[in-house]
Amino acid sequence: MAERSYTSREELDQYGFHPGVTIMAPVVCILLQAMLPKTFPWLLHLDLPLIATIFFAVSRRSPIAGTVTGTLIGLFQDGLTNHPFGVEGIAKGVVGYVAASLGFAVDIENVINRVALVFTLSLCQSGLLYLIAHWLLGQTSYQLLPVDELVSAVANSVVAIPVFYVLDRFRIRD
Amino acid sequence: MRGGSPASPAAEFIAPLLHGTHTGKECLPGLGLLTMESFFTRFKNPLVLIAIVLLQVIALAMQVQRPAKDPDAPTGAAAMESEGAAPDGREVSLLRRWTVTAVTPLEAAVQISSSRVRGVWDDYVNLRQTRQQNAALKDEVARLREEEASFAEDAAQGRRLQRLLAFREQYALANVAAQVIGTSGSERSHVLYLDKGSADGLKPDQPVITPDGVVGKIRDVFPHTSQLLLINDPSSGAGVILAATRIRAIVRGTATGEVQIDDLTADSRIKVGEPVITSGGDLVFPRGLPVGTIQSIAPDPLHQPYTAITIKPAADLNRLEEVLVITATSATLPPTAAQDAATAEATAETNQRAADLVAGKLPSLQPSASASAASGTVNSAAGTAAAGNGASGSGAGTTQPAPDDPESQIGGLPGITNSGLPRPKPALHLDRFSPGATPPAVEMTPGGPPRSPGSAQRQTSPGQQPDQQR
Incomplete structure (x- = not known):
């Protein structure tokens, strides 16, 4: 009789990363995000750090790790803007948590699922940023621009496919 | 108590929910402790999320409550700008300095590397073209063409620098040329990073311009880097004058990255295409610098009866490479301008004398003796x-x-x-x-x-x- 092992899906699909990759991948994403729009202004619609946050969250399948990773990446981004620290930190922390939680429920290896996840979470982040600006900071001039947010979400979803593909190479099964 | 008394209905209901491996009876002896332990174990993830978010909310509140208090900051500028334009407090500034210090050297290195790679690539392309020309033409003709191309490049560069130099002499007493090395990377934050900082004499609130017009102002300064807040950022503002109608107004950035005047009511005298210049009233930008031209005039549906006057910036804010930071201005005119003014005054005096002579010869305008x-x-x-x-x-x-x-x-x-x-x-x-x-x-x-x-x-x-x- 074949031996059966009862392993949860979380344990089956959980991946780890080399510490160098864990640090360098978000840093490279933030650097590219800061430098590329200087030459190509339209790339400001992209959010490479968001893609990195989602990737690490769904790969590790740990909501706590996803929250911490997202928060750190977001705080790093806040440091480069003129916003107070915490705006991107809160948004990306929540996104990391949700991404890791959704990672249990859906097959993240599927490209369509990946695109849908990034699209949804990109819109989710826009909504969170709007709420933070309006409710926490009282910035009434901050507007939610539906068309721009949709364009950003689509752009992030498209770019996420090759980025996920590249980062998949650095995964280590725990 | 262990197994003695029956479990309460509440404990029987809660225990399996909180901890799957415990029965209601096992939970009873230390129900409170186990319940708390199970609660934290079960809701560990959301609790961590809530704790992290809460910490950041508190940090946000502290940052918003304690903006930097700079006694030297001009009051006119503060009145027309929001929080995002002011420099950070001490603790926040330290955090931001760490972040910027970590990123900007890499940005500068990439900038230099890319320039060199671009140069090598250009050389390679030029070399290939030269070889093709050499194959088609005689050596002498090819050499002359190469020299001609080189001279043209030098001349173009010379003209550009000459224009920059002329601009410097025209507007400011002292300024520092800086190169843009990076952006904020956020669509909502129109901030650029310059390769000059406090070591080069830069300070917060110094105006930043190009030969085309106003770009923004220095928001925060680090030792070898500074943060440039563009005029199209929502937290930015500047006092302006409409050049033709001489109406004073305040330009602000919008969420969409446009530059707008939103404090004027409808006025038929204001026309599309009218130039807009700085008024000097904000005590940041010197008077008379070009800001842009009026691109459109439309009623502002959110702030009636005001109109939303969109300005097309004179400087291309999306493609900035080199900028000038005005580090010092003078109440007196610079030497060249002073010389021009003296010449103009002398000319006016001569003209007045000539006019008097002519008037003296005209009988109709001369009172009788x-x-x-x-x-x-x-x-x-x-x-x-x-x-x-x-x-x-x-x-x-x-x-x-x-x-x-x-x-x-x-x-x-x-x-x-x-x-x-x-x-x-x-x-x-x-x-x-x-x-x-x-x-x-x-x-x-x-x-x-x-x-x-x-x-x-x-x-x-x-x-x-x-x-x-x-």
Whole structure:
């Protein structure tokens, strides 16, 4: 009789990363995000750090790790803007948590699922940023621009496919 | 108690929910402790999320409550900007400095590397082109063309630098040229990073310009880097004047990255294409720098009755490479401008002298010497002549230019030294409102009957003093 092992899906699909990759991948994403729009202004619609946050969250399948990773990446981004620290930190922390939680429920290896996840979470982040600006900071001039947010979400979803593909190479099964 | 008493319905209900491996009876002895432990174990993930978010919310509140207090900050600028434009507090500034210090060296290195790679690539492309030319043309022709291309490049560069230098001399006493090395990377934050910092003399609130126009101002300064807040950031603001109508206003950035004036009501004088320049009222930007031109004028649906006047920035804010930071301005004009002003003043003086000479030769505009000499005295002879023809209607005690005098005919009121004004025609029928018909106040009796113009004229007949009449 074949031996059966009862392993949860979380344990089956959980991946780890080399510490160098864990640090360098978000840093490279933030650097590219800061430098590329200087030459190509339209790339400001992209959010490479968001893609990195989602990737690490769904790969590790740990909501706590996803929250911490997202928060750190977001705080790093806040440091480069003129916003107070915490705006991107809160948004990306929540996104990391949700991404890791959704990672249990859906097959993240599927490209369509990946695109849908990034699209949804990109819109989710826009909504969170709007709420933070309006409710926490009282910035009434901050507007939610539906068309721009949709364009950003689509752009992030498209770019996420090759980025996920590249980062998949650095995964280590725990 | 263990297994002794039955579990309470609440404990039976909660225990399996909190910990799957425990039964209700096992949970009973330390129900409170186990419940708490199970609660934290089960809700570990959301609790961590809530804790992290809460910490950041508190941090946000502290940052918003404690903005940097700079006593030297200009009040005019502070009034038209929001929190995002002000430098950070000490603790926040430290965090931001760490972040920027970590990122900007990499950005600068990438910038330099990319420039070199671009140069090598250009060299490679040029070399290939040169080889193709060499294959097609003689060596001498190829060399000359290469030299020509090189000279053209040098000339273009020279023209660009000359233009930059001329601009520097025109507007500011001292400035620092800086290169853009990075952006904020956020669509909502229109911030750029420059490769010059406090070590180069940069300070917060210094204006940043290009030869085309205003770009923004320095928001935060680090030792070798600084943060440039563009004028299209929502937290940015600047005092401006509409060049044609001279209307003062405040430009602000919008969420979509546009530059708008939103504090003016509808005005038909404001037209699309009108240039907009800095007013100097914000105490940040020097007066007269070009900001842009009016691109569109539309009613602002959110802030009626104001209009949303969109400005097309004079400088291309999306493609900035090199900028000038004005580090010092002067109340006095720079040497070149002072020389120009002195020349203009001398020219104006010369022109004024020439105009006076011309005016002196024009009889119509020159007061007569006799009138000037006799000003304030009674000219009996002239007065007699005037009374004789009855046309001038001038009264006694006033200067009487001769009616035949062409100077008195062309300009000046009757009886008054030629002022250059057109002279009114003589009245056909004199009344008490006619010039000179009213007798002097010293001759009038309070409550006395009104006198006819004729009597007034009689009383003021030449050669007769009022006292003699009485």
